[in-house]
Amino acid sequence: MRKVHVPLGGRSYDILIEKGCLRRLGAECARLALGSRCAVITDRHVGPRYAKIALAALKAGGFDPVLVTIPAGETAKSLRVVEDCYDALAKHRLERKSFIVALGGGVVGDLAGFVAATYLRGVAFVQVPTTLLAQVDSSVGGKVGVNLKAGKNLVGAFHQPRVVLCDLDTLRTLPAREFRAGLAEVIKYGVIYDASLFARLEKDLPRLLRLDARVLAEVVARCCEIKAEVVGQDETETGLRAILNFGHTIGHAVENSIGYGKFLHGEAISIGQVAAVRLSVELSGFNAADAERVRALIERADLPVGLRLSAAQRAKLFAAMQLDKKVSAGVIKFVLAERLGKVAWGKRVPEAALSRALDSLGS
Numbered sequence: 058m059r060k061v062h063v064p065l066g067g068r069s070y071d072i073l074i075e076k077g078c079l080r081r082l083g084a085e086c087a088r089l090a091l092g093s094r095c096a097v098i099t100d101r102h103v104g105p106r107y108a109k110i111a112l113a114a115l116k117a118g119g120f121d122p123v124l125v126t127i128p129a130g131e132t133a134k135s136l137r138v139v140e141d142c143y144d145a146l147a148k149h150r151l152e153r154k155s156f157i158v159a160l161g162g163g164v165v166g167d168l169a170g171f172v173a174a175t176y177l178r179g180v181a182f183v184q185v186p187t188t189l190l191a192q193v194d195s196s197v198g199g200k201v202g203v204n205l206k207a208g209k210n211l212v213g214a215f216h217q218p219r220v221v222l223c224d225l226d227t228l229r230t231l232p233a234r235e236f237r238a239g240l241a242e243v244i245k246y247g248v249i250y251d252a253s254l255f256a257r258l259e260k261d262l263p264r265l266l267r268l269d270a271r272v273l274a275e276v277v278a279r280c281c282e283i284k285a286e287v288v289g290q291d292e293t294e295t296g297l298r299a300i301l302n303f304g305h306t307i308g309h310a311v312e313n314s315i316g317y318g319k320f321l322h323g324e325a326i327s328i329g330q331v332a333a334v335r336l337s338v339e340l341s342g343f344n345a346a347d348a349e350r351v352r353a354l355i356e357r358a359d360l361p362v363g364l365r366l367s368a369a370q371r372a373k374l375f376a377a378m379q380l381d382k383k384v385s386a387g388v389i390k391f392v393l394a395e396r397l398g399k400v401a402w403g404k405r406v407p408e409a410a411l412s413r414a415l416d417s418l419g420s
């Protein structure tokens with residue numbers, strides 16, 4: 058088993074990474090000195106596969122769990138579904154010492170975490186991420202929330218989990234496209250923080266795609282370590298945490314302007330990262346050969362590296378970037394790479410350079 062510590066003073070916690078650790082859910086929760094009543098929130102894809110194991114493990118640990126199943130997919134991340142969850146918790150008489158287990162991908166984690174942050178002004182929360190994206194990214198760091206019609210993640214809180222269990226076996230049932238989308242965030246960690254992780258991904262990508270147990274465990278653990286280090290230094294994103302947004306300014310704009318549904322998040326940020334390394338070559342001294350290595354690795358992971366835009370789509374993309382949360386006073390600020398493993402944030406990018414980077418995606 059691999060253990061990664063997230064250092065946040067009184068809110069510190071561990072991430073456990075191991076095949077089959079879902080079976081230890083009850084034992085791990087028992088160490089947290091929580092009340093016996095709890096809820097497992099999951100979705101309609103994950104529940105039928107893993108809820109039985111989770112509930113049995115909790116019961117064996119002396120707990121009294123109720124199962125709450127929400128619809129699968131991004132549209133479930135809504136206040137309406139949050140309210141359904143509150144009702145289920147009230148019905149099961151959850152109390153201040155009760156806790157909530159999020160069993161699923163980032164949608165379940167963000168929503169269940171938000172429910173936990175707000176129900177009875179906050180109850181404890183345990184993450185069991187079942188997508189690669191959730192294991193390396195969304196389950197770590199305490200950002201929880203839901204979407205509004207006006208946009209994604211507009212309502213939320215910071216609420217750190219008490220423990221995170223990454224059961225690598227759950228990734229075996231994840232659709233291949235979802236797995237590859239998660240790889241886009243894995244590659245991002247190499248680019249922003251760890252050149253040797255990046256080199257390892259170049260070497261071990263085929264093993265990773267085959268879900269080789271050792272490679273997967275080491276890579277997931279390294280990504281969690283990086284996120285833990287970043288979040289440990291800047292829990293509420295006043296500075297360093299912004300580096301995690303590498304590739305995301307353009308990525309989010311691609312999601313918003315080309316439309317959800319066409320691209321998964323990881324696919325959109327793949328395109329965003331290719332554009333961001335090109336901007337970095339022009340503006341922050343990033344090596345052109347390394348920019349090509351980033352593009353080539355993303356392509357080998359079978360993720361999109363280009364985008365042809367009509368004039369209308371292009372205008373929408375620019376408008377979407379202006380609306381991004383990272384824009385203040387109309388200036389778009391970017392995370393740019395200086396070399397592999399090292400980025401700088403808060404970089405102003407002239408519109409002409411951005412235009413050229415977008416053009417290069419179409420060629």
Ligand SMILES: NC(=O)c1ccc[n+]([C@@H]2O[C@H](COP(=O)([O-])OP(=O)(O)OC[C@H]3O[C@@H](n4cnc5c(N)ncnc54)[C@H](O)[C@@H]3O)[C@@H](O)[C@H]2O)c1
Pocket residue numbers: 100101102103106129130131134161162163164165167187188189190191194195196197198199200201209210227228229230231232235322
């Ligand atoms: N809180 C954060 O810091 C943070 C960071 C990044 C992303 N996010 C959020 O995460 C969400 C995306 O998460 P995601 O990519 O995990 O999507 P997701 O939760 O929608 O999961 C993707 C799909 O895979 C299914 N699934 C999940 N685990 C499975 C398994 N083991 N086997 C079979 N099917 C499985 C789900 O039901 C869903 O259909 C977005 O809402 C995003 O905003 C949050």
Ligand SMILES: [Zn+2]
Pocket residue numbers: 242305322326
């Ligand atoms: Zn992301």
